[in-house]
Amino acid sequence: MTESFAPGVRVRDLTVVYKTPAGELPALAGVGLTLAPGTITGIVGESGSGKSTLALSLLNAVQPPGRIKEGSVEIDGLGDVVKLDGEDLRQVRGRKVGYVFQAAQNSLNPLKTVGKQLLDLGRSHDVADLQALVRDARELLGRMGLDGARVLDSHQHELSGGMRQRVGIMLALVLNAHLVVLDEPTTALDMITQATILRIVRDVHHERGLTTLIITHDMGVAAEVTDSLAVMYGGRVVEHGPTTEVLGAPQHPYTQGLIRAIPRLSGDIDEARALPGRPPTLGTMPREGCVFRERCPLRMDVCDTVDPAPVTRGERTVACHAVGHQVSPPRRKEYA
Incomplete structure (x- = not known):
């Protein structure tokens, strides 16, 4: 497949709820x-901001007690995956949309070799030529700096964290998925291995003509590989735009706070300032008003009662009352 087949994705008014004793x-x-299509999009935000829930929604894979209550996830060539179920949904997962899980060891079966798991994957998707699948897997692993034959003959515990992460990337790509989601691909890896994984992500993305979504809490990772960046807080996208613009001139006070909190290797180390307070949980999420207001230095009276609508100017979108009057009137509720 060429880059022209990289799918576009449009998430619209997506609401995901979890059943709790409080409802x-x-x-x-x-x-x-x-x-x-063909871009690498990053999603950043603190733990609990909704990043992984959004990523799982692209596979319609939100598990009970969670469910997708409203909205749609339109993927070119597939339609609205929220409406898919049964065999149609199973065929999408893996073959059409690849997913690399945050904890690579949790996505591998400790009782089977990587090769046996690869064959199971091929059989579950009715791959006719399993030998060709194994050859493709060896080639992919080799391009990622691994001995493909050895890795396929290994169990999970025989591989390092970086090797398991590369196995996860291979399994997400070997069926020729052209939409790939990577959930915290560099978490718990040393700096050299992180750099290797990011190089692999970039190279494979361009060579295979992918549309890629990377979930991360690391601004450095986002700056290194993404074309556009979405910032999430309290289950909402509060800012979105080209990565260089979002990081170079952040408009939302939450984005500004995240960037101020990054430790620096030079200059005044006291310039790094932690965000005050804590992010909301499901139980403490405000029922009305801006979800960031308790931690916001720009808080106004309207923030207590009105959830700020996303406002777009050029390629930038921001949802904040304090900066909304500085940009053009809001368009439809989306981030493009």
Whole structure:
């Protein structure tokens, strides 16, 4: 497949709720996001902001007690995956949309070699030529700096964290998926291995003509590989735009706070300032108003009662009352 087959993705008004003793509480609230074909989009935010829930929604893989309550996830060539179920949904997962899980060891079966798991994957998707599948897997692993034959003959415990992460990337790509989601691909890896994984992500993305989504809490990772960047807080996308613009001139006070909190290797080390307070949980999420207001230095009276609508100017979108009057009137509720 060439780059022209890289699919676009349009998330519209997506709401995901989880059943709790206090009722159904939203983990995502009316999220809109567009992934342009052939691009790498990053999603950043603190733990609990909804990043992984959004990523799982691309596979319609939110598990009970969670469910997708409203909205759509349109993927070119597949339609709205929220409406898929049964065999149609199973065929999408893996073959059409590849997913690399945050904890690579949790996605591998400790009782089977990588090769046996690869064959199981091929059989589950009715791959006719399993020998060709194994050859493709060896080639992919080799391009990622591994001995493909050895890795396929290994169990999970015989591989390092970086090797398991590369195995996860191989399994996500070997069926020729052209939309790939990577959930925290460099977590718990040393700096050299992180750099290797990011290089692999970039190279494979361009060579295979992918549309890629990377979930991360690391601004450095986002700056290194992404074309556009979405910032999430409290189950909402609060800012989105080209990565260089979002990181170079952040508009939302939450994005500004995240960047101020990054430790520096030179200059005044006291310039790094932690965000005050803590991010909301499902149980402490405000029922109305801006979800960031308790930690926001720009808080106004309207923030207590009105959830800020996303406002777009050029390629940038921001959802904040304090900066909304500085940009053009809001368009449809989406992030493009």
